[in-house]
Amino acid sequence: MMRTILKNSRARLFVSVAVASTILLTLAGCGAPEPAAGSKGEVNIYSARHYDADEQLYDLFEKNTGIAINRIEMKGDLLLERLKAEGTQSPADVILLVDAGNFWRAETAGLFQSVQSAKLDATVPANMQGPKKDWFGFAKRARVIAYDPVRVKADQVATYAQLAEPAMKGKVCVRPSSNVYNLSLMSSFIADWGVPKAEAWAKGVVANFARPPEGADTDQLKAIAEGKCAVAIVNHYYAVRLQRSEDPVEKAIAAKIALSFPDQAGAGTHVNISGGALAAHAPNKANAVAFLEFLASPEAQKIFAKANDEFPILASAMDDNSELKALAGFKEAQTPMAALGTNQPEAQKVFDRAGWK
Template structure:
């Protein structure tokens, strides 16, 4: 207000000075608006998540803390490239990503900074954190075997290794090997089995392909329902969403599919994460940490479970989602999430040698 007045053509100096003083007094006397008093600043979120439920998370965070949420959403690869290009001028406070492989890529590019938080340490299992406490998993997703129970018996798909059985020739649909979900799964197998066994497995699965790899996880489920194949590898929540859908066509797909959580008598089912990290150059560092801590709170965890069908790290948050709760309690592979990133280069080479395009 003062600058606007002083830029005008003024009467004598004393009058201008008086006007400026009155303007300053007016601003001071009025004080901040109610909105300003209730605001505790902003948190800038760069997110690779594209779920409607996240709107509910942001609204609840603002209501709970008074911190305004500003965000940018785009695919993971593009998001990381943007952060690299912005460098130390980036406004990002929090980075939300899916899959440990993407966290490893971002970590390797120096896009995170460590977080010292007793709340996060107590809430997030050690194998679901970055090695330097620079990222934290808030939900889990299992890479399961989806199958047509009218054509495949449960005992035929009780392990990942069984997918190489010649009796399943022409029965398997998959998405491309370059997808980060598949790369992380193979990274876990390399850790558990070694490169040679992992490559033999991949070649055996390729020999049983019903078609060349294509599409996303939901496309694989549709292909099973349409009879194009009988088996696929998918993240569990895609199937749960179809089961809970109000769309009759999607419910019809779900009715034709069963899920196997493999290797319950062995290493356990491959699990990955969705989570967040504090950006390296976060201008609102305290608010960024507050947001990360909010994501492990019971209300936020309940939103993850109810709306996204991801397994929350807080198991009690599944109470309102009977479909998800019915799948819980399976044995999880304990592969450290960091390994799923470190082995990705080798995982792609294994897939390439096996002919899994």
């Protein structure tokens, strides 16, 4: 069952989504724990991230600032619907999301407000900021091609376009088209190639499916290791996690897989973001901005890199993750992050016409 989580330094309360609607408008008044005595206030974080590494971020922020964190976690779509339902009464201060497509959805729904911060402007690249400076990317994920090096040669997966070629017949595993990672990838193709070429690519990939789309990225990697397919489209960190795992089964999966960062001789590999924004009606605005600035700090960036295998915006933060650092330095596609959102409605139509379920 999906849960929301409220957390500060003293207590944790779990509330099922089935009853979440009963507390939509009461979190600020009585649903959230009171800050610990002597604290410097609080900050309410609504997060669509689901990574254990984030606990380290929260604990370090509380330790460094004395600001207590209250937290709610939900899947992205549910989180955005909750924020819409709460409206001007929302207690949310910071909204954490993954994928530029989700930031676009939230931005168009009026869930953010602009942030004026010299620290953020100096640290976060301009192409990883919202056009109104209302969201900021703090970590990057590359959408790469994983493949079985026994069945597929590296030069056969050097570009995304090659996934649609006849040589890949019966070899491709993917997750469903409705997944935001795939929607953003298609959105980037629409921006760079135009709709006709992007649709032709999608039809070619569909013709090469080894099985109907299913599961998440890790499931695609497992399918390669099990011989169910030979190539898959995944975010890089899923493969790095398997490589760094202490579980023999997961390490065995990683040993059977190689990664291609496509289009290094062309436009570059598709890159997306994980980041945060200041909520439109934040009651603790100063603390919220302090938290966003903290996410851009060297200490927080090291956690993104070491604990969650995401590419940080500060390259030096990768020094403690040798596996991740070994993958760095690839050519990144320069598609504007905003386009990954604005093109999503058309991206879904393209997938639908191509038969990518």
